[in-house]
Amino acid sequence: MPFTYLSHLECSGCGTTHDASTWQGLCACGQPLLARYDLERLAEHVSPQGFASRRPTLWRYHELLPVTDAEHAISLGEGVTPLTPLPRLAKELGLGRLHLKDEGLLPTGTFKARGASVGVSRARELGRRRIAMPTNGNAGAAWATYAARADCEALIVMPVDAPLITRSECVATGARLVLVDGLIGDAGAMVARAVADEGWTDVSTLKEPYRLEGKKTMGLELFEQLGWRVPDVIIYPTGGGVGLIGIFKALRELQALGWLSQPKMPRLVAVQAEGCAPVVRAFDNGDTQTSPWEDAHTVAFGITVPKPLGDRLILDAIRQTNGCAIAVSDEELLADVRLLARLEGVFACPEGAATVSAARRLRAEGWLSEDDEVVLLNTGSGLKYPDAVVAEAPILQPGEPIPIELVGSTAG
Numbered sequence: 001m002p003f004t005y006l007s008h009l010e011c012s013g014c015g016t017t018h019d020a021s022t023w024q025g026l027c028a029c030g031q032p033l034l035a036r037y038d039l040e041r042l043a044e045h046v047s048p049q050g051f052a053s054r055r056p057t058l059w060r061y062h063e064l065l066p067v068t069d070a071e072h073a074i075s076l077g078e079g080v081t082p083l084t085p086l087p088r089l090a091k092e093l094g095l096g097r098l099h100l101k102d103e104g105l106l107p108t109g110t111f112k113a114r115g116a117s118v119g120v121s122r123a124r125e126l127g128r129r130r131i132a133m134p135t136n137g138n139a140g141a142a143w144a145t146y147a148a149r150a151d152c153e154a155l156i157v158m159p160v161d162a163p164l165i166t167r168s169e170c171v172a173t174g175a176r177l178v179l180v181d182g183l184i185g186d187a188g189a190m191v192a193r194a195v196a197d198e199g200w201t202d203v204s205t206l207k208e209p210y211r212l213e214g215k216k217t218m219g220l221e222l223f224e225q226l227g228w229r230v231p232d233v234i235i236y237p238t239g240g241g242v243g244l245i246g247i248f249k250a251l252r253e254l255q256a257l258g259w260l261s262q263p264k265m266p267r268l269v270a271v272q273a274e275g276c277a278p279v280v281r282a283f284d285n286g287d288t289q290t291s292p293w294e295d296a297h298t299v300a301f302g303i304t305v306p307k308p309l310g311d312r313l314i315l316d317a318i319r320q321t322n323g324c325a326i327a328v329s330d331e332e333l334l335a336d337v338r339l340l341a342r343l344e345g346v347f348a349c350p351e352g353a354a355t356v357s358a359a360r361r362l363r364a365e366g367w368l369s370e371d372d373e374v375v376l377l378n379t380g381s382g383l384k385y386p387d388a389v390v391a392e393a394p395i396l397q398p399g400e401p402i403p404i405e406l407v408g409s410t411a412g
């Protein structure tokens, strides 16, 4: 049996078919390419129940991933991440069933490990050993890490304001790191020049088709964890939108395979920050693509993407599932970093905590009902954002008594 059922690439814009056996970037029409599989043949040989006995990494879904030879699957044991019930937070928000898919437990501490594992694997399999990308930090750290594992070179360009730790991850893993005093679009322009002049391979968001396949496994895993069924709502912090598009792609593939127990779609929600909400604006205006967001800024740095390349795909996924797009403030999401940690013991990244803020607003507006089963995506660990919580504590000299307000009994 083949390791993959990858058959071809298809343009998400004009539908043109492209050869998947050689390296491809964007379609000539400028839109991203999507990996397509021979699902009919796959369904004859693979059954969803079989996955449970495989090793718990995203490579358990290898038939639905683009790598041809198992030898080329570059792995650090990524996945399967927990689907954690949030009973206390659910009560606080007025929801019945609330779960968190916690991607903070992946290698490099974010869901970016999924795209990097699959993307680096396929790039190397197709002979691409020098990869370059712009990033808001976390993706760069993940790709640098997997590039090191794959013995490939990485050139990473990130805004100077990206989370500090992601710089260290790039340097530690031997990547070439450049900081730009600007936003991710500025980094992208610099990468494009290095690609044209110095022969690097551009692995920018959606400019190659395989990162998306890695992100797709978030959806595959989630639906497997739910017993091959879907929740009512999935709330996702959206920047470039690759995770959201990937979950939607997983849904479509599983439906085509006939592996889901119900025909219903989960409503997909894109959460953005009020300081950078191009998808929300386009959704509200009924547009099919975004216009660039001016003066983008938010503490949820990973979702600072003023003009996502995959905007049509994001908006399409939201609309086809009867979902919505919503913006939340930095104050709300920072407060929710602490609330989630205090009530449920999950220290999430600000982007992940934004899904809590969104759930609260959507419940207050009546868009979510108490009966809805809701899944929040925490895309990364709070450990990557140590400044998101101000930690105040008294500093005492040895032998000094601990202040009474800290040790005093609350038992009464």
Ligand SMILES: Cc1ncc(COP(=O)(O)O)c(C=O)c1O
Binding pocket: 110, 136, 137, 138, 139, 237, 238, 239, 240, 241, 242, 243, 244, 301, 302, 303, 349, 351, 352, 379, 380
């Ligand atoms: C922690 C975190 N969450 C969410 C995102 C947004 O990712 P996507 O491209 O899937 O929208 C990013 C992207 O950098 C991120 O680092």
